[in-house]
Amino acid sequence: MPYPAKLNPEQILDTAQKLLETSGPDGLSMRTLADALLVRPSSLYRHHASRETLLLALGERAALALRAALLHAATDREARAGAEAASHAYLQYARQHPHLYALLLLKLDQLPQGERMGTAGKQLWNTLLDVVGRLSGNPDDTAYAVALWTFLHGFAELERSGMFGASGPRGGLEVGLTALLEAMQSARP
Known part of the structure; x- marks a missing residue:
């Protein structure tokens, strides 16, 4: 998957929030988030060091x-x-x-x-x-x-x-x- 140039923290949090609210905490992983954003999971680590820091941001x-x-x-x-x-x-x-x-x-x-x-x-x-x-x-x-x-x-x-x-x-x-x-x-x- 290519790294989209416009991936930004708000976009990541918006999508993570949607996943969390529809699937609960078990449905939110860096992989499911990356899939929803059409990026590689490694792309997310540029913005959040771990799932836990993503949860803190949420x-x-x-x-x-x-x-x-x-x-x-x-x-x-x-x-x-x-x-x-x-x-x-x-x-x-x-x-x-x-x-x-x-x-x-x-x-x-x-x-x-x-x-x-x-x-x-x-x-x-x-x-x-x-x-x-x-x-x-x-x-x-x-x-x-x-x-x-x-x-x-x-x-x-x-x-x-x-x-x-x-x-x-x-x-x-x-x-x-x-x-x-x-x-x-x-x-x-």
Whole structure:
């Protein structure tokens, strides 16, 4: 296969994301990606040293997309409505992009030595912290940001795994979310 002159990082990530979202993590290898791009696998190593670094790049992309969803949901709303809308946007992203969402939570031992989620993960965290801080009145409210993140992630994972069963959560999301948001609001100085 000839090396196309216009192979670029965005094209690689776009195609890798499509493969990941349609086939799951097992369906994404450097070989399947190369085949989809009509290049030799060795061509990809010019852009990504390994499958793991490709997954990290996709994780960065996922963090930015989730951040954009949270910002879009919370913008131009009062603090409580913004936090509620951002929470629903978080869950919607996890539902619509389960394989990308899973990349946000790679365990450190699954990453190449010395690699960590980069600036996109930090930007996502800061956005969540801002949404919470607007409601609680504390711009650095790590405790409530972690509580909300834990609640949303736990709900997303329980839902994804089918643990709720056919009857669904029966309002549990709203009960928990309301309790958390009311606690944040009452913490306001």
